[in-house]
Structures are given as structure tokens and as C-alpha cells.
Amino acid sequence: MGVEVRVEGLTKSFGGHPVxxxxSLTLPAGEISVLLGPSGTGKSVFLKTLIGLLRPDRGSIWIGDRDLPRLSERDLYEVRRLFGVLFQxxxxxxxxxxxxxxxxxxREHTRKSESEVRAIVQEKLDMVGLTGAEDKLxxxxxxxxxxxxxxxxxxxxxxEIVLFDEPDSGLDPVRTAYIxxxxxxxxxxxxxxxxxxxxxxxxxxxVPDNIGLLYHKHLAMFGPREMLLSSEEPVVRQFLNALRQGPIGMAEEKDADELEAEAASGVELPPLPPIPPQLQPSDGGQRRAExxxxxxxxxxxxxxxxxxxAGEAVASGRHAADTHDFGRGSVYRSEVGS
Ligand SMILES: Nc1ncnc2c1ncn2[C@@H]1O[C@H](COP(=O)(O)OP(=O)(O)OP(=O)(O)O)[C@@H](O)[C@H]1O
Known part of the structure; x- marks a missing residue:
């Protein structure tokens, strides 16, 4: 079972320049969270700070009663074993x-026998669909x-905590869908x-249960997926819908003149697109956090x-027979239409 990670007032700078x-945010135990943000807003720095590879200027990272930035090297080494990291x-x-x-x-961190190692490696390779590829370089x-x-x-x-640094980078859309x-x-x-x-x-x-957005040297918003996908907050709306209209410009933030020109041009923002169904486990079961x-x-x-x-009852076989859920979807459709 995963653990909760509570980040409070975390601040990081390099050479006096704040990242x-x-x-402040809480990664709920067992849930999937996504961190977004324009290039250079410090997402990788955030991951590295979480696992103690970088030390924050201020703030706390609580895992249970342990505050990571305040741990000795030895205790930090222990806590790091709670983390698995998929690097880019x-x-x-x-x-x-x-x-x-x-x-x-x-082999590095445990005293398991080679036969135990073999069983675990085979299990993990099987989990990711790589059985049979053991000998490949x-x-x-x-x-x-x-x-x-x-x-x-x-x-x-x-x-108990798995960090993924751009799992989709360099992958085509089909491989991204698989991952x-x-x-x-x-x-x-x-x-x-x-x-x-x-x-x-x-x-x-x-994919996620929660979404966070880093922008302009702070966390613009963090919360449940539906909260951000229905948000009218300009920066959230712009980023999650990949729009040119909004406060984010080519170099990060648009200046006042650009924003004024945009407002004066009378360009209307397109309506928010529907919230898509969340991906479901492929065995038809349910995630505990779902x-x-x-x-x-x-x-x-x-x-x-x-x-x-609207498509939820059809997209997920599990909900198809669940008239209560289906009914709820219908309510939304009629509310929206009225
Ligand atoms: N070790 C370091 N020393 C000094 N500056 C650093 C260091 N690591 C990162 N930075 C700076 O911190 C800022 C944030 O970098 P980071 O790589 O975390 O951004 P990012 O949001 O992950 O970007 P991208 O989406 O392009 O991968 C950048 O300006 C970067 O140059």
C-alpha cells in the first residue's frame, strides 16, 4: 500500500534564482498524480527534491512523521528505499x-539469494510485458x-512511491497509449x-486521479482531475487544452502588451472540451484509488x-450494468443541455 507524501511550503532556488x-500539495496514498508545467518550470527539480537528490531552501516533505529535508544522510538513505524512479x-x-x-x-541493496532475485526479476519483467527479453542489451x-x-x-x-519523469518522452502515440x-x-x-x-x-x-500545474515559479493549482478539467482558471484552462490564448506565452509568461492585444482582438476562448473517461485497468477490475x-x-x-x-457507461463495461452511474451521466447531460 502506498504512502501519503505531504509537501509544505517547499521553495527551491539556484544561485539566488528561484525555481x-x-x-504545498499532498500526494494521496495509492493515487496517481500528474505534475504539468511549461518547459523549465522546475518539474524535474521537484522530483529530484522529493527523493532528496536536491535540498530545498525551505519547506517540508512529510512521509509519515519523517520530514525528508531534515533527515540525516543515513535516514534519508533508508527513506529513499520507499521510492522507485523511472528516469526519462x-x-x-x-x-x-x-x-x-x-x-x-x-543485488546492491538486499541480501537475497540468486534464486530469490531470479523470481523477483521474472515477476517484474512479466508485470511490464518483457518476459523473454531478459538477454537483450x-x-x-x-x-x-x-x-x-x-x-x-x-x-x-x-x-511505496513511484516517480515517473516523462514516461512518454520520445514515444509515438501508440507506445504512449501502451505505457x-x-x-x-x-x-x-x-x-x-x-x-x-x-x-x-x-x-x-x-490517466491521473489528481493533476498539478507549475507555472510562473509557483504551483498554480493541484487537485482532483475533474477539478482541473472543469476549471475556468486561465492558466489551467490554457495548458490543459493546449491553447495559444491565455497567460502562457512562447517564453513562459506573456507580457502586459501581448495580453492587452489579445483581449482587444476579441478572440473568444473555445468552450471547455468534455472531461474524458479515465483509463481503466485492462483486466476489467478496479483500482483502489478509483x-x-x-x-x-x-x-x-x-x-x-x-x-x-456521456461515454462512461459505454466506455467501461463495469459501469454499463450500473444504472445508478448511468443515471448520473444522464443528469449531467440534461443539466448541460438546459
Ligand atoms: N543543478 C542545477 N543547477 C542550476 N540550475 C538548475 C539545476 N537543475 C535545474 N536547473 C534550472 O532549474 C530550472 C528548472 O529546470 P527543470 O529541468 O526542473 O525544468 P522542467 O520543468 O523539468 O523542464 P522540461 O519540461 O523542459 O523538462 C531550469 O531553469 C534549469 O536550468
């Missing part, structure tokens, strides 16, 4: 085959396979707490964008 300041390029050793790459953390396989091998290695010590499905399935199987840094809007819209479609909007009195949840 971000006063970031998989960070595999080029001279080792996949088996030895995945076995590496077990990283250079002999595709980028998508390298990501999956990196993921098997990130999971080998049964982490997204794998992330959902692994979350179902492990119940670990997942944090994904990505630029892929489709991933952000369909919430019924539309629940957040309903509980918070938010009318979702027109067309939201």
Missing part, C-alpha cells in the same frame, strides 16, 4: 542485459521497451503512490463541460 516557491531514458546500464539491469538494485531494444525495463527496475524493491495503460495496471497491482511528470496533455487528461466518474463535480456542485461522462 519555484511555497509549493530508463537510465539502464548499456553493458548489462535487461535481466542484470533489473536485478541490480536487489538496452541498445538492442526500442525506446518503449527501454522505458518498460526501467519501470521493472523501478519496481523491483516494491516501492499509460501499463501505469494504470501497475497502480492497480501495487497500490503505490504514483507521481508522473509529463508534457502529454492526453496522458494528463485520462472514484466514480463525475463524483467530484457532483460533490462540489460543479457542472462539468457539456458532453462529460
Amino acid at each position: 519555484w516557491a511555497d509549493v 531514458d530508463g537510465a539502464l546500464f548499456g553493458s548489462m542485459n535487461l535481466y542484470d539491469n533489473v536485478a541490480f538494485p536487489l 538496452p541498445g538492442q531494444i526500442s525506446g518503449g521497451m527501454r522505458k518498460r525495463a526501467g519501470l521493472a527496475r523501478a519496481l523491483v524493491l516494491d516501492p 499509460n495503460q501499463l501505469i494504470i495496471d501497475l497502480n492497480q497491482q501495487t497500490d503505490a503512490t504514483f507521481l508522473i511528470v509529463t508534457h502529454d496533455i492526453n496522458t494528463a487528461r485520462t 472514484r466514480p466518474a463525475g463524483e467530484w463535480c457532483r460533490d462540489n456542485g460543479v457542472t462539468p463541460p457539456p458532453g462529460s461522462f
